[in-house]
Amino acid sequence: MSSDEAPPRLRRLRPDELDAEQRALYEEIVSGPRGNGPFALTDDAGGLHGPFNAMLLRPTLGHALQGLGAAIRYRGALPARCREIAILVVAAVWDSAFERHAHEAAGRAAGLTDEELRALRDGDDDVFSGVFADERERVVAVTTRTLAERHDLTDEEYARAVDVLGADGVFELTAIVGYYATLALQLRVFRVPVPGESGR
Structure with a gap:
C-alpha cells in the first residue's frame, strides 16, 4: 500500500x-x-x-x-505558469497526490492545458521540450526536475538557468523546490489524503 x-x-x-x-x-x-x-x-x-x-x-x-x-x-516574481510548472514537477518527483490534486487546479487557473499537465505528471525533459514552447517554462521544468532529483546543478546547468531566469529567478526556483519538497515530505509522513479519498 x-x-x-x-x-x-x-x-x-x-x-x-x-x-x-x-x-x-x-x-x-x-x-x-x-x-x-x-x-x-x-x-x-x-x-x-x-x-x-x-x-x-x-x-x-x-x-x-x-x-x-x-x-x-503570491509575492514571487516568476509568472504563475512557471511557478505551477515547478510545483507540479516537485509533486511528480515526490509522487505527491495531494500536491498534484491542488496544483493541477492552480495550474489550470494559471492557463496550463491538459496536455501540459499530463507532461508534468508523466513526462521527462524530452517531453517538456516538446510540450512547452516558451523557453523560460522549459528551463523551469528541466531545472526543477534536476534540483528535485539531484539536489544541485552543474556549472553548465546553472549558467543556462541564470541566462534564462536570472540569478534572482534561480533563487526563487530553489525556494519553490525546497518548500514544496518539505510539504510533500509532511504530506507523506502524515498520510494526508486527497480530499474525498479516505479522509477523516
Missing part, C-alpha cells in the same frame, strides 16, 4: 477544538489569498485539507511555513 492509499495518521482538527494560537494560524490560512484559491482549503466541518492541518500542531512553525508558502505563491 502506498503512502497515498494508507489511512491518515493525523486526525483533522476542527475549528472548535483549536486553542488561541492554533486559531490565529487557522484564520491566517483561510482568510488570506489561499481562501479564494482554485482548490478547497477546508472540509465541511471546517478542518484544513492538505499540509495545513499538520501546521496547527506547532503554530509558531506553522506561521513561518505558511508565510513562506504565501510569499512564494
Whole structure:
C-alpha cells in the first residue's frame, strides 16, 4: 500500500477544538489569498485539507511555513505558469497526490492545458521540450526536475538557468523546490489524503 492509499495518521482538527494560537494560524490560512484559491482549503466541518492541518500542531512553525508558502505563491516574481510548472514537477518527483490534486487546479487557473499537465505528471525533459514552447517554462521544468532529483546543478546547468531566469529567478526556483519538497515530505509522513479519498 502506498503512502497515498494508507489511512491518515493525523486526525483533522476542527475549528472548535483549536486553542488561541492554533486559531490565529487557522484564520491566517483561510482568510488570506489561499481562501479564494482554485482548490478547497477546508472540509465541511471546517478542518484544513492538505499540509495545513499538520501546521496547527506547532503554530509558531506553522506561521513561518505558511508565510513562506504565501510569499512564494503570491509575492514571487516568476509568472504563475512557471511557478505551477515547478510545483507540479516537485509533486511528480515526490509522487505527491495531494500536491498534484491542488496544483493541477492552480495550474489550470494559471492557463496550463491538459496536455501540459499530463507532461508534468508523466513526462521527462524530452517531453517538456516538446510540450512547452516558451523557453523560460522549459528551463523551469528541466531545472526543477534536476534540483528535485539531484539536489544541485552543474556549472553548465546553472549558467543556462541564470541566462534564462536570472540569478534572482534561480533563487526563487530553489525556494519553490525546497518548500514544496518539505510539504510533500509532511504530506507523506502524515498520510494526508486527497480530499474525498479516505479522509477523516
